[in-house]
Amino acid sequence: MFHKTITIDVCQQDIDHGVRKSCSKCPVARAILRLYPELHVVRVDQGDISLLVEYFRCVFTACLPEDVRARIDLFDKLGLMEPFSFTLTQDEDYPYSS
16 A cells, blocks of 8 residues: 655645644645545654554554655744645654554
């Protein structure tokens, strides 16, 4: 289902419908759900990201790149974000990655 590395494209629609200060409805989470509609939960925290499927089984975890953290912070504070793309690499050491 998931590769070790995934590329996420955050588009204007994700930004327009994103919710500030929401780890599951922010533009980054919306972009991931658009790419993987079979996911039940996407959790984007300031430090990492988790993708979960049925029964909240974690299927992918990764550390957020620093520039993505800065973009999320600006969106949370001011509602500002431009479309962008970034790559996530699976965190093999995370205990719940599968």
